[in-house]
Amino acid sequence: MLITTTSSVDGRPVQEYLGVINAQSIIGANIFKDIFAGLRDVFGGRSKTYEKVLEQAKEDALRELSEKAQALGANGIVGVDLDFETIGSGGSMLMVIACGTAVKL
Amino acid sequence: MKSYFGVFAAPGAMGVDCTILLFDKKLSVGFQNANGANQVIEWQIKNLDSNFDFSRQVTLLRNNTMAGELVIEGNGAFQYLQSLKEEQQKPWHQKSKGKEWIRNTLLTVALLGILYLLYMLIVPWLSEKLATKVSAKTEQQLGDAVYNALSINEKEDTAASAVLNDFFKAMQVATPYNIRIAVVNESVVNAFALPGGRIVVYKALLDKIESYPELAALLSHEFTHIQNRHATKSIFRNMGSKIFISLLFGKMGSVANVLAHHADNLKNLKYSRSLEKEADMEGLSLLVKRKIDPAGFRHLFDHLKMAGGTVMPEVLASHPDTDNRIKYINEASQQAAVEENTVLKTIFEKLKQ
16 A cells, blocks of 8 residues: 555556545543653653654554555555644544545556 | 555465555455455454565465465565564563553552652651741731631630630740630630640630649640641641642542542541640640649540530541540550649639639
8 A cells, every 4th residue: 555645656647546535543642641741841852652642643544544545445545644633621632634545556 | 554565366266466454463455356346355463374485575475264365575574474473472571562561550650659659758748847947926927817817806805814824824834936825705615726826715615624734734735736836737738738639630620639639638637636646645744744633634535525516437537536535645644743733723723713
């Protein structure tokens, strides 16, 4: 499965467009991660805990997107766009929305 | 997740191009079947038999439970599968997820331990340390503010107050505080001390007191509260733990917050009981040093017991159970030498006239 943010793939023209697909993943950092991230807020520096959570949410969204594309008979997804949002009271959860166009290359 | 392109060969059929998505525990194969429809099949990793064909430079995958074969170019899929299988064969505590779980658990336990130590030892210690930094003058201002707010002056029995002040002076207790005792015309059987030196005794309790050792016991108990800064320490400790809990549970919604505050109240009541016991014991030693009869404490507690309304379980009370108080006072005062103190007796008789 070829996943790309560009609208076309060099040297491999799109033979068939199979439709727009999207997938989302919502993931919560837990209370302890929140405490450590809170400490980062005080002392500064990169918050690895939140970065990991975000990375995992992105992985999950792209995995779901690939499964949807595969079910449509696609072998590629072009024009992939990733959106990040915080949701829940106090913004304690992270949402990643991935969308793109399933294509046959 | 990894994805590959390959060729899927169903038994007895020609190979077709397919897409392969490789997950932690399964792989899914998407292809067009003989009827031209899109089809996705899933294989479990544990059922896979993987080989790398050096001559063709392809990875061959077979399923032990289903017929069919996958051919993927290169050895990337083969190596990835090998690493997945190795990971799956490890005992759980050596798997990366298991390790993460162990690390998280240890981290949680350590964090809870630190919070427990902070709440049970460090915050109270720090609060008391801060309380001792408050000057006697500030304590006096605080006590006076409360005293004025209670409008005690309006109901004060000045004659009785003067006698009680004389009585306390005659006990000759050394203290940096200016001890001022006020008797209030109220029907409550009680007395209390305010930070900085004020003691308030209700007339109803004074009327019940029949001997000078009882009065000495009452005043020495209240005096210890002032001398050992009990009120100030309580205020600082309560404030310290409330701030700590608010920091910890402030954002966690009302239920956790309410529970934590109730638990904190129970802890504060326990502290209050320990201060009362301290006031009893140090008050008793004031009496013993002056050879005043420690039975004064016993009689005083008897009056409180008679006047006491509903009896609460000790865990919910600010004072120790009265029977317990009588018991520990009795135990601590068995060897005490007693001598009649004519000065105190004379002043007390003046009060009763």
